[in-house]
Amino acid sequence: MTADPMPPPVAGDHPDEAPEQLGEDTPADAPLLQENVHNSRMGTNNGQAVNVNRLDGDINFHERPDYREFLGEAATRRLRHAAGLGTDRIRDVRLTFHPADRHAYEKFVRDLAWHRLGLIIGEPGNGRTHTAVHALTEPELRGVESTDQSLEAVGTGVDEVIIDPDEPDAGLAGITLDSDHPRFLDLSALPAPERSQRAAVRALVEQARSGGSHLVVIAQKGPWEDELLACRARMRADVPAQAEDVFRGAMGRLGQKDSVHLWLRDQRVQQVLASSGPGRAAQFVREAARTRPPQDLPAGEESHTELGWFTEQEHRAWIDRVFKGFAVAGDPLPGWSGTGGRGEQGEAFGEREGKGEQEFTRVLIQTVALLHGATSDTIAEQARRLAERWGVEPPHPTPVSGDGFTRCLETIGAEVSYGHVGFVRKEHWWAALDHLWCEYPGARASFQEWGHGAAAALPKRERVAVARRWLRLARHHRDPAPVSALLDHWGNDRLLWAAAPVVAEAAVCPEIGGAVRSHLYRIVTSAQPAWRYLLALEACRVYGRVQPRTALTRLRHLAGRIPEKWTENLSQALLDIAVQPHNFPVLLEVLLDWLDQEGRSQEVAARSLMTLLNGEAGLDFPELLEKREAPATPLALVWCGIARALPEAREPLWDWISALDRLRGQGRGGVVLDCLCTAAGMDPPFGELLDSVARRWSVSHTRLSPAVEDLRRFVRIALEPTGRQGDHR
Numbered sequence: 001m002t003a004d005p006m007p008p009p010v011a012g013d014h015p016d017e018a019p020e021q022l023g024e025d026t027p028a029d030a031p032l033l034q035e036n037v038h039n040s041r042m043g044t045n046n047g048q049a050v051n052v053n054r055l056d057g058d059i060n061f062h063e064r065p066d067y068r069e070f071l072g073e074a075a076t077r078r079l080r081h082a083a084g085l086g087t088d089r090i091r092d093v094r095l096t097f098h099p100a101d102r103h104a105y106e107k108f109v110r111d112l113a114w115h116r117l118g119l120i121i122g123e124p125g126n127g128r129t130h131t132a133v134h135a136l137t138e139p140e141l142r143g144v145e146s147t148d149q150s151l152e153a154v155g156t157g158v159d160e161v162i163i164d165p166d167e168p169d170a171g172l173a174g175i176t177l178d179s180d181h182p183r184f185l186d187l188s189a190l191p192a193p194e195r196s197q198r199a200a201v202r203a204l205v206e207q208a209r210s211g212g213s214h215l216v217v218i219a220q221k222g223p224w225e226d227e228l229l230a231c232r233a234r235m236r237a238d239v240p241a242q243a244e245d246v247f248r249g250a251m252g253r254l255g256q257k258d259s260v261h262l263w264l265r266d267q268r269v270q271q272v273l274a275s276s277g278p279g280r281a282a283q284f285v286r287e288a289a290r291t292r293p294p295q296d297l298p299a300g301e302e303s304h305t306e307l308g309w310f311t312e313q314e315h316r317a318w319i320d321r322v323f324k325g326f327a328v329a330g331d332p333l334p335g336w337s338g339t340g341g342r343g344e345q346g347e348a349f350g351e352r353e354g355k356g357e358q359e360f361t362r363v364l365i366q367t368v369a370l371l372h373g374a375t376s377d378t379i380a381e382q383a384r385r386l387a388e389r390w391g392v393e394p395p396h397p398t399p400v401s402g403d404g405f406t407r408c409l410e411t412i413g414a415e416v417s418y419g420h421v422g423f424v425r426k427e428h429w430w431a432a433l434d435h436l437w438c439e440y441p442g443a444r445a446s447f448q449e450w451g452h453g454a455a456a457a458l459p460k461r462e463r464v465a466v467a468r469r470w471l472r473l474a475r476h477h478r479d480p481a482p483v484s485a486l487l488d489h490w491g492n493d494r495l496l497w498a499a500a501p502v503v504a505e506a507a508v509c510p511e512i513g514g515a516v517r518s519h520l521y522r523i524v525t526s527a528q529p530a531w532r533y534l535l536a537l538e539a540c541r542v543y544g545r546v547q548p549r550t551a552l553t554r555l556r557h558l559a560g561r562i563p564e565k566w567t568e569n570l571s572q573a574l575l576d577i578a579v580q581p582h583n584f585p586v587l588l589e590v591l592l593d594w595l596d597q598e599g600r601s602q603e604v605a606a607r608s609l610m611t612l613l614n615g616e617a618g619l620d621f622p623e624l625l626e627k628r629e630a631p632a633t634p635l636a637l638v639w640c641g642i643a644r645a646l647p648e649a650r651e652p653l654w655d656w657i658s659a660l661d662r663l664r665g666q667g668r669g670g671v672v673l674d675c676l677c678t679a680a681g682m683d684p685p686f687g688e689l690l691d692s693v694a695r696r697w698s699v700s701h702t703r704l705s706p707a708v709e710d711l712r713r714f715v716r717i718a719l720e721p722t723g724r725q726g727d728h729r
Contacts, residue, residue, distance in 0.1 A: 079508055079546045090137055090158060095289070096282035097127075097134040098249040100241045105131065111233030113140040117209055118216040119228050122237025124188055124478070127278065129510065131237060132216040133158055136182040141214055161185040161204070161215075164550045165197075165514065166521040171549055172200040174589050177207050182214035187224060189514035202227045243273045243281035250285040254292070262315045268323055284322070291321040360395040363387045365412050369432035370451050370469060372422050374462055379421045380405060382454045389450050390443070433473055448482065452489045455498070463498035471502050471509075480506070480515035487519055491531040500535060504542035507551075517550055524557040533562050534569075541573035545580040552577070552590045559594075559601035567604060574608040575617050584619075588634050595641030606645035609638050614652040622659035625671045632675045639676070640683035653693045657708055664707035673711055681718040691715045 099105035112118040112135055120128045135141075136158050159181045164171025170190060177183065185204070190197060201224070208215040209230050217224075217231055244264075251260050263269050272284055293314060360383075367383040374382075387394065395408075409415060414423045423429055436443060448470075455466045467490070470482035483506040490499035506516045523536045537558055544551025552574075559570060578587045594605035613621055613635075624630035642649045656672065663669035680687030694712045698705065 079505055079543055090133065092282075092286070093130055093133045094137065095253055096246060096250045096285055097130050098241045098246045098278070099131065100127065100237070100239050104235055105135070108233055108235040109135050109138050109140055112136075112214065112216065113138075115232035116212060116214050117205065117231040118214075118233035118235070119231035120216060120218050120235050120237055121221050123220060125277075126237040126240050128218045128237045129184070129186065131235070132184040132218055136184065136214060136216060141182065159183045162547055162550060163187065163189055163514075164517065164521075164553060165189045166518055167553060168194065168196040169200040170197040171553065172204050175204065175549075177204070177211050177213045177215070182216075183208075184216040184218060186218040186510075188218065188220055191220065191223060193223060198224075198227050205230050241278045243276045243278055246278045246281040247273055247285060250282065251288070254285070254289055259315060262312060263319060266316075266319055269319065287322050288318070291318065293318055359390075359392045360387055361408075361412060363390060363392050364408060365432050366436055366447065367454075368409075368412065368414050368421055368423060369429040369436075370447075370466060371454060371458065371462070372426075372429040372469075373420050373465065374458060375419055376405065376416050376421050378454075378457060382450075382457070385454070386447075386450050389446050429469070430472070433469065434476065437473055437477060444481075448485050449489075452485070452495070455490075456492065456494050460494075460498065463495060464501070467498050467502035468505075471506055474506065475509055475511040478511045480512040480519065483512065483516055484519050487523065487532065487535060491529065491535065496531060496535050496538075500538035501542055503535070503539040507539060507543040508547050517554075520554050521557075524554045524561065528561075530563060533558060534566065537562065537566070537569060537573060541576050544573070544577040545583070548577050548580075548583045548586045549590070552587065556590070556594060556601055559604050560599060567600065570604050571608045571611070574604070575611060578608075578612060579617050579619065585631065588631070588638065592634065592637055592641065595638075595645065602645050606642050610642050610646060610649060610652055613638065613642070614655060620659075622656055622663060622669075622672045625675060626663060626668050628671070632671055633678065636675050636679035636682060639679040640686045643683065643686040643689050649689065650693050653690060654697060657694055657697045657711065660707045660711065661705045664705070669707055673707065673714070676711060677714045677718055680715045684719060687715050687719045691719070 108118060108120075108131075118132075118135065120131055122128050161175060161183050162171065163185065170193070185201075187193075187201065190201075193201070205215070205217070205228065207213075217228055219228065247263075248260055251257065251263065256263075264273075269284075273281060276284070363386050364379075364383050367379055367386055371379060371382060384394070386392075406416060409421060412423075413425060413428055414421055436447065451466065451470075455463050458466065467486060470486060474480055474482040483503060486499040486503055490496060503516065503520075507513055507520065520536050520539065523532055536554065540551040540554045540558070544555070555570060555573060562570060574587065574591070578584050588609075591605040591609055594601045595609075596602075611617060612619055615621070621630055621635065625632060625635070639649075639653075642652075656676065660669050660672050660676075663672060676690060680690050691712060694708055694715065698708055698712070
């Protein structure tokens with residue numbers, strides 16, 4: 001089995017990364033996480049916009065247009081890519097997956113196709129997620145001939161059920177499974193579950209069993225035997241697959257089965273596969289796929305030789321292209337490893353000048369690595385500050401000693417281009433940070449503390465880039481500490497807005513998402529500085545677009561803690577989450593619970609829902625109701641809750657009555673009428689309010705509206721003690 005997938009590179013720092021601003025270069029089918037099943041088809045609201053031009057809080061990103069590109073729709077697409085299981089992710093899994101034990105895997109797929117419930121037991125890193133996703137996209141599960149292995153044949157709909165270890169029900173209550181989408185559930189974040197969490201998992205498994213859903217549960221050995229007895233298809237993931245097996249299989253799927261020997265003959269390829277796990281081998285295959293030469297044949301010619309159309313020389317050129325964009329473990333890191341100097345040609349700076357100078361060279365390497373792309377003045381000043389923090393003496397006694405700043409940069413393989421400093425080989429920034437993190441753990445804390453201050457001195461785009469480098473380090477090592485430091489220390493106005501989108505991305509990524517969400521939970525449920533609440537609010541607002549349920553839990557706790565002046569910010573966060581495809585049913589379910597509570601959360605829920613019902617967020621609910629794309633009964637409950645909490649509910653009611661009149665003129669409106677009358681029957685005070693507004697609407701219009709008159713008649717019937725509602729359609 002392949003290892004759980006490596007984190008994607010950070011934008012702007014590696015040749016194969018996604019662009020920092022995901023715009024025209026982003027594929028239309030960018031991966032999309034569908035966290036929860038939805039009973040209505042609110043997903044038709046693609047592209048709806050929310051009015052975000054003004055909020056009344058002290059500081060808010062809507063008042064910071066320079067950060068909209070990092071917190072707006074581009075951030076949403078980036079998060080979907082980090083968390084998603086859409087077309088790209090599934091295509092990648094099907095390209096790179098190789099089971100460590102093929103016989104066991106094939107038996108697991110057969111059993112899963114028959115029993116529908118599966119269990120994969122093993123430790124993180126042994127390929128459990130890859131195995132689950134690949135098994136759930138196998139043709140046998142979709143009723144497709146097993147000989148047809150195309151992505152189109154197996155489909156692309158695999159959802160992940162996200163658990164919330166901080167909630168008594170593990171965040172699983174209210175999740176409804178149907179048989180349309182296969183799903184997997186990873187229980188690794190619950191190594192010592194509470195009794196209520198066990199019950200919630202048991203109920204979800206039983207729901208999947210009775211509903212005919214395909215569900216694969218991922219767990220570590222030990223705590224879940226009793227709850228998972230219904231999972232008849234079982235497989236152990238004891239070891240990851242071999243890197244060479246992953247490479248051979250993936251290259252075969254790229255049509256290079258007969259030419260793999262040319263790759264394995266290359267010493268550089270041998271080095272990569274010998275020193276890497278399956279995740280690294282998969283990353284190497286992705287680079288090969290990206291740099292693959294075109295295969296178009298000249299007219300009238302056919303593919304020739306056992307190598308296909310590529311000649312041996314073309315294969316060598318292809319391999320060379322792969323290594324231009326692929327950092328290999330053991331590549332010389334100029335100035336740090338004692339080899340290379342002047343790029344990769346001269347003596348190492350440390351060897352030439354002595355131990356003190358070597359230490360300062362390491363300081364300079366780490367400064368360039370974290371602040372890659374900063375101005376030369378910034379690099380020089382921040383290197384001086386890092387040297388002071390680490391107790392490293394300056395390499396020269398006077399400001400005019402030595403060979404100059406450019407020469408110092410040359411010794412570490414860096415250069416100045418248009419006033420900005422970077423490594424000649426861009427991937428060396430990552431090699432340097434990774435080397436420090438692995439080999440000098442005692443320097444981590446002081447390096448992070450220095451990095452927080454250094455980032456504050458940078459322009460906004462470079463601040464975001466620094467935060468993303470911390471995220472890549474955290475994901476690669478499955479260590480949330482670098483991201484946790486952003487939550488704890490990036491609190492001033494210059495850093496908070498750079499940290500928010502990165503924390504949001506961390507909260508949904510598979511490697512550290514659970515730990516980051518738990519950190520956010522601790523913040524919102526305890527006494528904290530106000531800025532930390534705002535950072536948590538903005539992070540939840542952004543990540544809630546793709547993983548709404550856990551984000552809404554944290555926002556509910558924030559409602560009782562944030563200052564009054566930020567209430568509108570919280571309402572705006574709810575609207576941002578609501579208008580994303582598939583999110584409204586989840587938000588509706590959660591906010592109905594808020595409406596039953598006293599205090600700030602009730603008011604925030606009522607105002608947010610009133611804004612939605614009033615159409616200010618771009619959602620025309622009367623139209624959606626008529627199309628059966630919004631749930632009528634929950635919306636009736638919403639009307640009752642809003643009327644109890646807010647006196648100004650008359651305005652959206654007026655608009656709905658106008659919509660009812662318009663729809664009746666088109667021969668429709670029955671569902672809207674039924675929704676309003678149902679609410680009137682559920683809650684007499686709302687019925688009285690509805691009757692009052694309908695009467696005023698009739699008085700203000702010179703013409704008689706049959707639809708409004710029907711509404712008033714049915715409401716009066718509903719308000720009578722013995723009244724019964726008729727068929728309003």
